[in-house]
Amino acid sequence: MIQQINAITPLEEARAALADAFELKFTKAVEKATQPVFDKVKDRIPEIEWPFYAPLIFEINRLKKKKNAAILAHNYQTPQIYYGVADIVGDSLQLAIEATRVEADTIVQCGVHFMAETSKMLNPEKTVLIPDSRAGCSLASSITAEDVLAMRAQYPGVPVVTYVNSSAAVKAVTDVCCTSSNALEIVEAVEGDTVLMIPDQYLAQNTAKKTKKKIITWAGACEVHETFTADDIAELRAAYPGAKIIAHPECPPEVIDNVDFAGSTSGMIDWIKTQKPPKVVMVTECSMSDNVAAETEGVSFLRGCNICPHMKRINLENVLWSLHTGTEEVTIPEELIEPARASVERMIEISTRKKH
Known part of the structure; x- marks a missing residue:
């Protein structure tokens, strides 16, 4: 089977084109420009891998400015995307709200397809790209x-x-x-x-x-959260005595009943930053734990997570390819845009009315 960089282009073809268009080498200039990113993620990304990621981060950040593009990244994206190239990060609600405030001509959605659709329906006049349209969602x-x-x-x-x-x-x-x-x-x-x-x-x-x-x-x-069980929580408690265990409400109720805190993506982040437990297990997607760990001192993050295969379809190579080629563009049938947008805007209005 031929590997593809996205839903339409073979990987080797894309890599050859990127090599022709960009100087993807780990030069001193690239190292210096990306050092602040590496300093933040060095505990989550092996140093030996950084010479591969750094040139991609460097070129993505140059190209998005040239093309007046903004990169939105969900909390489940890898640290090299989340901290390296994203302009706006957050959970689904945060990204939906911020999508309405984007001034750039192009939005690159580092997340799954429904998130890109949400950005498009909120910004029908803008170009919305997803680096790989195969990034779906079981829900x-x-x-x-x-x-x-x-x-x-x-x-x-x-x-x-x-x-x-x-x-x-x-x-x-x-x-x-x-x-x-x-x-x-x-x-x-x-x-x-x-x-x-x-x-x-x-x-x-x-x-x-x-x-x-x-x-x-x-x-x-x-599919990330439904496989967690109450037995898993018991095993985590036995393996990590004294650690606080927190979970996402997409987990089954018997999981939620046995953890120390349950909340949304942003809720879990806020809880950790407020409570600052010495040790914590995040029962959710693995990259989220990595991203929170990179900006939280004094908390030891222990593994108890699952990987979302759909989120992991998005990577630095296809983000650069997306910006370079303008693919894959997200479109929504005209007759769906208004009613779909209305349901999202009602949510945003309800969620923000108390703040005004």
Whole structure:
């Protein structure tokens, strides 16, 4: 099977073209320019690998300025992307909000496809690129717009709250979106005592424990978080005595019931920075732990994570290739943009109204 740099171009072909277009060598100038990045990530990236990453970081940062592009990166991206080339970083809610404030002509989304779609629907006039459109999401692929319409027919009048981990087509038939950081807030804000909360069954079940409203859900799950079990938490406690264990609400309820704290991506970060536990295990995606560790002193981060294979499709090579070639551009059918954007904007409005 031929390896590809993205969904459309063979890897070797792309590498040859990049070698012709850029001086991808670890020169003294490149070393000096990227030293601040390496100083931040040196405990997470082996020094022997840095001569490969540094020239790519150097060229990406030059090219994005030349092309007036902004790079948005999710917390699950690798440290070399998160700290090396990203202009804006955060969880799904933070990226959705910041996408509305981007002034650059082009957005490069270092995340999965639904995130790039969200940036596009919020900025229909801008060019939005994703370095590899094969970067999908088990949650987004678990439900279709037709599924949502069927649920609406089964539960007429019940508001639909949809996790942002969903396609534009699903968002377009949704009343309001939510993220793991504002799920309870959104559920409480919609009218009625019953809510359809899709597609993550575990986020819905964990939210249901905090509200008096009846929540009807869908059998979707995140492949990173759904595999964690209560037995895993017990094993982590035995392996790391005294360590605090925190988890994402996409994990099954029996996991959430046995950890010291459960919260969204941003919630976990805030908890660690506030509580500063001597030792912590983050039951979530591995790169997030690496990224938080790189900016948190006095906390020992212990492994208890899973890797998202979709997030890891994004790498420095295809970020540079994306900027260089303008691929892969994200498009949304015209008829979906307005209704999908409206559901995201309702979420943002609810989540930010208390701050004003």
